[in-house]
Amino acid sequence: MIFEWLHPFLIVTALVLMVIGAVRRVNLWRAGQSDQIDLIAGLMAMPGRYLHDLHDIVERDKYMSKTHAATGGGFVLSAVLIILVHLLGIDSQILAWALMASLALMFVGALFVFKRRLNPPSRISKGPWMRLPKSLLAFACAFFVLTLPAAGVLPEGTGGVLLTLVLTGLIIWGMGELFFGMTWGGPMKHAFAGALHLAFHRRQDRFGAGRSTGLKPVDLSLAHEVGGVLGVAKPTDFKWNQLLGFDACVQCGKCEAVCPAFAAGQPLNPKKLIQDMVVGLAGGTDANYAGSAYPGKDVGNAKGGPNQIITEGLLDPETLWSCTTCRACVEECPMMIEHVDAIVDMRRYLTMEKGQTPNKGAEVLDNIIATDNPNGYAPASRTNWAADQNLPLMRDVKEAEVLFWVSDGAFDMRSQRILRAFVKLMKAANVDFAVLGDEELDCGDVARRLGDDATFQSLATRNLAVLSQYKFSKIVTTDPHAYHCLRNEYNDFGSDALNGVEVLHHTSFLNELVQQGSLKLNSFSGGKVTYHDPCYLGRYNGEYEAPRELLRSMGIEIAEMERSGFRSRCCGGGGGAPVTDIPGERRIADMRMEDVNSTGAELVAVGCQQCTAMLEGVVEPRPQVKDIAEILVDQLAEELH
Amino acid sequence: MQPKQSIAATGNNLKIVSLISVGKHPQSGRVRRADQDSRAVELGMKLLDSGNPTGGDSLVVLHAGDPKEPGLRGYAGMGLNSVQVLELDPAADAVAPLGEYLQQFAPDIVLTGVRAEGGESSGMVPYQLAEKLGWPIVPRVADIISVEAGVAEVLQALPRGQRRSLKIRLPFIASIDSAAQDARQSAYGPASRAMMDIEIVDSSTDQLRENWSEAPAKKRPKRLKVIKAKTAAERFKAATAKSQSEGGKVMQNESAAEQAQAIFDLLLEEGVLR
Numbered sequence: 047m048i049f050e051w052l053h054p055f056l057i058v059t060a061l062v063l064m065v066i067g068a069v070r071r072v073n074l075w076r077a078g079q080s081d082q083i084d085l086i087a088g089l090m091a092m093p094g095r096y097l098h099d100l101h102d103i104v105e106r107d108k109y110m111s112k113t114h115a116a117t118g119g120g121f122v123l124s125a126v127l128i129i130l131v132h133l134l135g136i137d138s139q140i141l142a143w144a145l146m147a148s149l150a151l152m153f154v155g156a157l158f159v160f161k162r163r164l165n166p167p168s169r170i171s172k173g174p175w176m177r178l179p180k181s182l183l184a185f186a187c188a189f190f191v192l193t194l195p196a197a198g199v200l201p202e203g204t205g206g207v208l209l210t211l212v213l214t215g216l217i218i219w220g221m222g223e224l225f226f227g228m229t230w231g232g233p234m235k236h237a238f239a240g241a242l243h244l245a246f247h248r249r250q251d252r253f254g255a256g257r258s259t260g261l262k263p264v265d266l267s268l269a270h271e272v273g274g275v276l277g278v279a280k281p282t283d284f285k286w287n288q289l290l291g292f293d294a295c296v297q298c299g300k301c302e303a304v305c306p307a308f309a310a311g312q313p314l315n316p317k318k319l320i321q322d323m324v325v326g327l328a329g330g331t332d333a334n335y336a337g338s339a340y341p342g343k344d345v346g347n348a349k350g351g352p353n354q355i356i357t358e359g360l361l362d363p364e365t366l367w368s369c370t371t372c373r374a375c376v377e378e379c380p381m382m383i384e385h386v387d388a389i390v391d392m393r394r395y396l397t398m399e400k401g402q403t404p405n406k407g408a409e410v411l412d413n414i415i416a417t418d419n420p421n422g423y424a425p426a427s428r429t430n431w432a433a434d435q436n437l438p439l440m441r442d443v444k445e446a447e448v449l450f451w452v453s454d455g456a457f458d459m460r461s462q463r464i465l466r467a468f469v470k471l472m473k474a475a476n477v478d479f480a481v482l483g484d485e486e487l488d489c490g491d492v493a494r495r496l497g498d499d500a501t502f503q504s505l506a507t508r509n510l511a512v513l514s515q516y517k518f519s520k521i522v523t524t525d526p527h528a529y530h531c532l533r534n535e536y537n538d539f540g541s542d543a544l545n546g547v548e549v550l551h552h553t554s555f556l557n558e559l560v561q562q563g564s565l566k567l568n569s570f571s572g573g574k575v576t577y578h579d580p581c582y583l584g585r586y587n588g589e590y591e592a593p594r595e596l597l598r599s600m601g602i603e604i605a606e607m608e609r610s611g612f613r614s615r616c617c618g619g620g621g622g623a624p625v626t627d628i629p630g631e632r633r634i635a636d637m638r639m640e641d642v643n644s645t646g647a648e649l650v651a652v653g654c655q656q657c658t659a660m661l662e663g664v665v666e667p668r669p670q671v672k673d674i675a676e677i678l679v680d681q682l683a684e685e686l687h
Numbered sequence: 688m689q690p691k692q693s694i695a696a697t698g699n700n701l702k703i704v705s706l707i708s709v710g711k712h713p714q715s716g717r718v719r720r721a722d723q724d725s726r727a728v729e730l731g732m733k734l735l736d737s738g739n740p741t742g743g744d745s746l747v748v749l750h751a752g753d754p755k756e757p758g759l760r761g762y763a764g765m766g767l768n769s770v771q772v773l774e775l776d777p778a779a780d781a782v783a784p785l786g787e788y789l790q791q792f793a794p795d796i797v798l799t800g801v802r803a804e805g806g807e808s809s810g811m812v813p814y815q816l817a818e819k820l821g822w823p824i825v826p827r828v829a830d831i832i833s834v835e836a837g838v839a840e841v842l843q844a845l846p847r848g849q850r851r852s853l854k855i856r857l858p859f860i861a862s863i864d865s866a867a868q869d870a871r872q873s874a875y876g877p878a879s880r881a882m883m884d885i886e887i888v889d890s891s892t893d894q895l896r897e898n899w900s901e902a903p904a905k906k907r908p909k910r911l912k913v914i915k916a917k918t919a920a921e922r923f924k925a926a927t928a929k930s931q932s933e934g935g936k937v938m939q940n941e942s943a944a945e946q947a948q949a950i951f952d953l954l955l956e957e958g959v960l961r
């Protein structure tokens with residue numbers, strides 16, 4: 047082959063450009079705020095996280111997981127061997143054969159990528175991504191041929207000028223995509239950013255079967271600083287590792303496919319949102335975005351830069367307020383990107399700095415601030431619902447086995463039916479319990495999701511102060527939102543009120559009672575039943591089994607919906623979405639009811655008063671909606687005395 | 688919007704003052720920004736926004752009392768850079784120092800709530816200030832439509848959503864009705880960051896008030912109405928209508944002396960004057 051020097055020279059050039067690109071990209075991320083991350087430990091843990099945590103998610107799509115293993119694995123191995131064989135010129139037939147084998151593996155993988163892209167689903171981005179499989183094929187072919195002489199298959203110097211030119215062309219193309227493009231913003235950027243994102247992820251405790259879903263508190267001292275900003279106004283207000291996370295997106299659209307707001311035609315698409323964040327951190331416009339738009343909005347008008355206010359040009363605030371914080375996107379994302387945190391970070395700025403919580407948002411927040419409940423009821427009327435229940439108050443008894451956290455359901459007539467049912471069950475099982483009565487406050491969930499972290503923190507610290515006065519070993523609540531706050535978000539406030547306390551959702555607790563035999567149930571005979579997983583119980587807290595076991599203990603065979611368990615579709619009630627009420631084409635609750643209907647169920651069991659309210663808000667005729675506590679109470683076997 | 692043009696066109700360097708007090712939430716009794724006062728601030732901000740874009744107009748949000756009072760932060764969170772506070776004992780009489788301040792500052796429009804949400808809640812402050820300054824007072828204002836050539840066009844709120852349009856020469860005091868535009872959301876960041884411009888003023892303790900004891904206000908009992916409605920529409924009207932005073936007469940063309948005499952007679956008749 048002629049031009050002996052040419053190909054090593056090209057490889058060096060590509061690698062040097064790649065390093066320059068990497069430095070530039072890293073500097074874009076470093077423009078973000080500092081975050082306490084152990085860099086070394088993160089890097090060490092990264093391969094493990096790739097093989098377990100990330101792979102577990104990719105594995106849900108068998109086709110893609112195999113394809114990616116072949117392509118990605120083949121490429122990484124090939125890249126190392128190319129450097130050894132073609133750059134360092136190590137003359138070893140074994141290495142050359144190994145390189146050809148790994149290139150062949152990569153080639154086969156790329157063929158499958160190619161095949162998937164022949165008729166791509168709408169969730170996948172097109173544009174440069176359509177080029178990627180061809181680039182992969184070019185890369186694999188070119189180096190395969192280039193390696194033939196080294197492997198001794200062809201004599202050195204085979205081929206004329208023409209072959210050399212063709213090969214050179216392919217090599218430039220392949221390396222341009224795979225080395226240069228990796229750090230200069232091409233589709234392969236995902237490999238570079240993705241690996242580092244796994245290492246320096248903002249939620250380190252997400253890995254190794256962890257479940258980190260609680261939002262991080264805002265540093266409120268910024269409120270007293272001149273020039274301080276609460277929440278995220280500009281891309282550089284994100285933590286640097288959040289910016290890095292955005293860059294890891296592969297535009298697979300798995301998030302888009304499960305997003306209830308997108309399906310409802312509200313102006314939100316989590317994939318586009320993440321891509322807009324990338325536009326923001328790098329500066330520019332979204333003109334090159336080749337995926338689905340925010341419903342009802344055109345692509346191409348968004349402009350942003352690292353130091354420009356996001357909601358002035360890059361994002362419409364309505365996009366942020368459409369999210370129900372259901373975490374379906376986070377659950378599906380193969381790159382483990384944290385959409386919800388980013389959305390709430392930006393909402394924090396809108397609420398705490400701009401005072402722009404839409405629709406009823408401002409009123410609800412004002413009510414929570416003034417009365418500790420979202421509807422502005424007199425705080426002293428919190429226990430009115432239980433006037434006939436004779437509930438022991440913590441203030442009187444000081445100590446109980448179980449603290450029943452009543453939640454704001456206390457003010458709502460429909461929710462009170464659930465509360466009564468649960469109290470009856472506890473009484474039937476002779477549980478030693480007490481309530482806080484008027485000392486209980488709103489848990490802060492809605493305030494926090496609406497971006498008012500100041501109010502959340504105020505509620506949390508006051509609730510913790512009350513809790514710390516009493517002794518109990520369990521807190522049980524019928525409200526998954528309160529459950530999530532108490533269990534995962536109250537830990538950040540330096541209180542030991544919940545140390546050693548088990549926080550339980552009522553379905554987990556009732557399930558314990560039933561399994562212990564403390565509750566005797568008759569079998570259920572009311573027709574077909576399905577179960578709707580509340581987001582804050584399932585995806586946020588991993589409790590999928592207890593409610594199902596409870597239903598089964600009444601002899602119910604659950605007719606599962608297609609989207610159930612970790613794939614459950616939101617009812618539309620989370621994240622303050624019913625309060626901000628961003629218009630779409632359909633209502634999320636209606637779509638969920640269609641899911642229910644397609645199982646043919648006559649009754650949908652839920653474990654959340656918010657879900658109950660949302661699903662019951664669907665016009666009749668529709669299946670009945672009941673909390674599991676209500677179903678149980680009807681099946682309670684009366685003891686004969 | 689109409690006010691935008693009319694106010695902008697004249698560029699009248701308007702000086703607006705919104706008076707604020709510490710509010711009390713009706714259900715929880717917790718300190719907050721008072722509802723009507725925050726509408727007064729909102730209206731002040733609206734006049735400012737719609738005014739001369741090159742500036743010239745100014746809004747001072749003024750409180751007499753304790754500058755550390757957290758209730759004031761709720762107003763600041765509407766986006767104010769500062770709140771002017773005349774520091775005095777909250778129990779002291781605020782009218783005298785407010786009057787002096789206003790006399791010196793000489794604003795064009797003073798906006799207040801109709802009545803405070805705590806304390807005496809007599810609704811007298813705007814009247815006393817008007818008396819002290821010798822300015823007209825327009826009670827229960829819903830909106831200020833325009834200010835042109837020293838004259839403001841004001842909408843007064845009447846029962847059942849009715850409005851009365853008035854033209855008032857500057858300067859004047861307006862008390863803002865609950866029918867005025869809702870106050871914008873108060874945001875935590877600006878609320879915490881705003882400056883309190885403090886001026887310590889002399890004040891005299893309200894001697895009379897010292898001996899009073901405070902109790903939550905109760906709604907006055909209503910006179911029972913005998914409803915003789917025959918149709919649903921009449922019943923609805925009877926149930927929703929605010930009782931309008933009956934009797935009385937409108938005296939428009941009589942001389943001032945005659946009008947005064949009529950009022951005097953009425954007060955005697957009602958036993959207000961003896």
Ligand code: SF4
Nearest residue numbers: 295296298299301379
């Ligand atoms: S955010 Fe995650 S799920 Fe969504 S497109 Fe990007 S990589 Fe895929």
Ligand code: SF4
Nearest residue numbers: 305369370372373375
């Ligand atoms: S949390 Fe739910 S609603 Fe929000 S972007 Fe993700 S999938 Fe959509």
